[in-house]
Amino acid sequence: MIHLRFARAFQMGIKSLRLHPLRSMLTALSVVCGVGAVIAMLAIGEGASFRAQEQFRSLGSNTIVIESIKRAVTKESQETNPIDRYGLTRLDLVQIHETIPDVELSVPVRDFRKDVWHKSRRYTDGKIVGTEYFFADVQNYKLARGRWICATDGVRGRLNQVVVLGSDVCAKLFPLEDPLGQTVSIGTKTFTVVGVMANQGGVVERKKLNLADLSKNVYMPLSTLSAYFGNIEVVRGSGTETRELVELKQIIARVADLEQVLPRAGAITHLLEKNHPEGDFRVVVPLKEIRQAQESARNFTLLLFSIGAVSLLVGGIGIMNIMLATVTERTREIGIRRALGARKIHIVMQFLIETLVLTTLGGLIGVLFGVCSPWWVPVIFRGQIAIVRVMTIVPSFLISAGVGILFGLYPAWRAANMDPIEALRHEWRAIEPGVVAWASCPWFSVTGETPVLRIGE
Amino acid sequence: MEVVVELVDVYKHYLMGGQTVRALDGVSLQFRRGDYYAVMGPSGSGKSTLLNLLGCLDRPTQGQYLLGGTDVSTLDDDQLSGVRSSRLGFVFQSFNLIPQLTVVENIEIPLIYQGVSPRQARARAHEMAAMVGLSERLEHRPTQLSGGQQQRVAIARALTNDPLVILADEPTGNLDSVTQHEIMDMFDVMSRDGKTIILVTHEDDVAHRARHVLHLADGKIVRIETSEDRRRRMGLAGGTA
Numbered sequence: 001m002i003h004l005r006f007a008r009a010f011q012m013g014i015k016s017l018r019l020h021p022l023r024s025m026l027t028a029l030s031v032v033c034g035v036g037a038v039i040a041m042l043a044i045g046e047g048a049s050f051r052a053q054e055q056f057r058s059l060g061s062n063t064i065v066i067e068s069i070k071r072a073v074t075k076e077s078q079e080t081n082p083i084d085r086y087g088l089t090r091l092d093l094v095q096i097h098e099t100i101p102d103v104e105l106s107v108p109v110r111d112f113r114k115d116v117w118h119k120s121r122r123y124t125d126g127k128i129v130g131t132e133y134f135f136a137d138v139q140n141y142k143l144a145r146g147r148w149i150c151a152t153d154g155v156r157g158r159l160n161q162v163v164v165l166g167s168d169v170c171a172k173l174f175p176l177e178d179p180l181g182q183t184v185s186i187g188t189k190t191f192t193v194v195g196v197m198a199n200q201g202g203v204v205e206r207k208k209l210n211l212a213d214l215s216k217n218v219y220m221p222l223s224t225l226s227a228y229f230g231n232i233e234v235v236r237g238s239g240t241e242t243r244e245l246v247e248l249k250q251i252i253a254r255v256a257d258l259e260q261v262l263p264r265a266g267a268i269t270h271l272l273e274k275n276h277p278e279g280d281f282r283v284v285v286p287l288k289e290i291r292q293a294q295e296s297a298r299n300f301t302l303l304l305f306s307i308g309a310v311s312l313l314v315g316g317i318g319i320m321n322i323m324l325a326t327v328t329e330r331t332r333e334i335g336i337r338r339a340l341g342a343r344k345i346h347i348v349m350q351f352l353i354e355t356l357v358l359t360t361l362g363g364l365i366g367v368l369f370g371v372c373s374p375w376w377v378p379v380i381f382r383g384q385i386a387i388v389r390v391m392t393i394v395p396s397f398l399i400s401a402g403v404g405i406l407f408g409l410y411p412a413w414r415a416a417n418m419d420p421i422e423a424l425r426h427e428w429r430a431i432e433p434g435v436v437a438w439a440s441c442p443w444f445s446v447t448g449e450t451p452v453l454r455i456g457e
Numbered sequence: 458m459e460v461v462v463e464l465v466d467v468y469k470h471y472l473m474g475g476q477t478v479r480a481l482d483g484v485s486l487q488f489r490r491g492d493y494y495a496v497m498g499p500s501g502s503g504k505s506t507l508l509n510l511l512g513c514l515d516r517p518t519q520g521q522y523l524l525g526g527t528d529v530s531t532l533d534d535d536q537l538s539g540v541r542s543s544r545l546g547f548v549f550q551s552f553n554l555i556p557q558l559t560v561v562e563n564i565e566i567p568l569i570y571q572g573v574s575p576r577q578a579r580a581r582a583h584e585m586a587a588m589v590g591l592s593e594r595l596e597h598r599p600t601q602l603s604g605g606q607q608q609r610v611a612i613a614r615a616l617t618n619d620p621l622v623i624l625a626d627e628p629t630g631n632l633d634s635v636t637q638h639e640i641m642d643m644f645d646v647m648s649r650d651g652k653t654i655i656l657v658t659h660e661d662d663v664a665h666r667a668r669h670v671l672h673l674a675d676g677k678i679v680r681i682e683t684s685e686d687r688r689r690r691m692g693l694a695g696g697t698a
């Protein structure tokens with residue numbers, strides 16, 4: 001049974017620590033840094049993870065993108081067949097839609113390069129994209145102004161000549177004017193602008209996945225595109241000219257159930273491999289990238305957490321160091337207390353509580369530092385964000401207390417197991433601060449110091 | 458009067474470099490309640506060893522120690538701590554106050570380790586401080602006190618748990634002669650109040666304050682005499698020299 005009341009012991013601990021205010025403060029500081037680092041590092045990891053996920057999510061986590069890719073064209077095949085025909089077909093689209101379960105929407109996309117004009121202004125990087133009205137919905141793509149192409153826009157016989165501009169196209173062609181209701185010309189045809197797209201996030205991520213930059217697109221109904229421009233695209237290379245027939249450049253399939261995205265992507269690949277043994281397609285699954293981003297963010301967090309944990313460990317070793325010095329320095333006090341009736345457990349508790357006072361005070365300040373990391377992290381590490389999860393705060397604080405117990409136990413145990421008679425003979429003295437570090441290193445013997453015996457008794 | 462301290466054929470041996478040092482070599486003695494003994498002897502004769510044994514800081518190699526009728530020579534470390542906090546009072550040569558604690562806090566230490574509630578301990582400490590005339594200095598630190606005042610705090614601390622025996626190891630060794638008398642007067646008062654006192658010294662005028670003088674040499678009791686006898690003997694010896 002420990003008779004010492006805890007509050008009193010705590011108060012006594014503070015009293016003893018105030019014997020060496022600077023030393024105590026420096027010791028607590030090591031815990032401040034340790035705990036602060038743990039929380040801040042976890043917050044930075046969390047921030048990185050959040051950002052990565054957020055950006056890939058803008059690609060549409062429940063979509064599967066299937067793209068046509070050009071096969072290598074051999075010389076003979078080019079000679080025998082002047083039109084290079086490859087890629088996805090309408091049949092693929094129908095089959096995907098009909099045979100793959102959970103595919104709730106499948107959007108065909110066809111595009112080609114052509115200059116877009118507005119009066120004398122010319123946009124050359126652009127792509128003319130023909131698609132269905134639900135493309136924007138599937139791509140999670142937002143309008144900045146006007147409207148998106150609608151179901152009636154492309155109906156045959158009523159060919160509304162409308163386009164929706166990507167943000168970059170709009171910025172270049174209409175730097176000052178209001179584009180809505182204005183016309184643009186593509187080839188010999190003229191179109192009315194009915195909408196402008198917003199800047200879509202995930203630009204870097206799309207590039208990473210080799211997907212086109214949406215801001216450079218000019219959208220129109222697929223039926224309009226086919227009716228006005230036909231199916232054959234003339235691709236001019238350096239000195240060569242090939243005619244290509246690609247029925248569909250892209251099919252975007254939306255899967256109802258997020259859990260089914262990966263298996264359905266596998267099924268689609270399997271289906272297309274049968275239709276296209278020559279392999280002129282590829283399947284891109286943003287979810288896979290999201291998962292990968294999560295995975296690497298988790299590893300990043302783990303790495304950062306280890307850094308924090310190591311600094312906490314270093315803090316703990318520092319504390320043990322100081323407490324060993326303190327115990328040596330206060331050998332006489334320990335002897336007196338033992339003579340006056342302190343049990344070993346009393347001495348253990350006394351020093352353990354002192355260590356705990358140091359580490360919990362340090363821990364509290366460290367928690368404050370860590371919790372403030374969303375404010376100071378972006379200032380110190382530019383471009384980095386920090387997100388503090390509430391569930392990391394209490395464990396971090398408890399860990400700091402745990403460090404106190406772990407690293408305080410040995411010095412306290414050592415204090416309690418001193419021979420009271422020897423301890424009473426020990427000279428009163430304060431060790432110089434510089435000496436403390438060496439005298440108390442666990443791997444240097446503290447007991448190696450010779451207790452000073454009083455002579456002439 | 459009842460016997461409070463009894464040593465029965467006690468030996469304390471130390472092993473030093475393969476050799477056995479017989480610090481106490483068959484000591485038997487009895488102290489009764491209210492006895493006042495001075496322990497004397499040349500350096501290395503075993504005075505400190507005897508006091509450590511009596512103070513339950515150490516255990517005999519062989520033999521029995523009965524304190525207040527109970528055999529304490531077989532108790533374990535925790536039990537000995539309990540005995541020290543409840544039945545013994547220590548006064549040291551170098552005062553041994555804890556520097557970061559105030560006067561009252563120093564005085565109440567034995568009570569705290571006994572498990573007395575902090576409030577009661579504080580009240581008792583105030584009482585003891587008043588008894589040694591330090592009521593005005595309760596919140597002072599030991600370093601703010603003179604040597605004599607510090608030893609008075611130590612005496613208050615030794616008395617706070619109302620011990621069976623008070624053990625003092627050269628309590629005036631670090632004091633000037635005026636203060637020495639002051640402190641020895643306090644021991645006289647304690648003795649008059651019926652405390653059992655065992656005091657190690659090698660100063661004659663301190664020894665003569667005690668009622669009996671016990672002489673040690675080579676770990677053995679060579680003589681126990683009353684201080685009057687000793688004074689007379691010393692006077693005789695002085696006369697013939």
Ligand SMILES: Nc1ncnc2c1ncn2[C@@H]1O[C@H](COP(=O)(O)OP(=O)(O)O)[C@@H](O)[C@H]1O
Nearest residue numbers: 457471473478480499500501502503504505506
């Ligand atoms: N811890 C110890 N280890 C070895 N020898 C000791 C120890 N303590 C005392 N001694 C020896 O025991 C003898 C008695 O010592 P002590 O009781 O201190 O004598 P005194 O106090 O009368 O000078 C001495 O020879 C001393 O060297």
Ligand SMILES: [Mg+2]
Nearest residue numbers: 457504505506
């Ligand atoms: Mg001695």
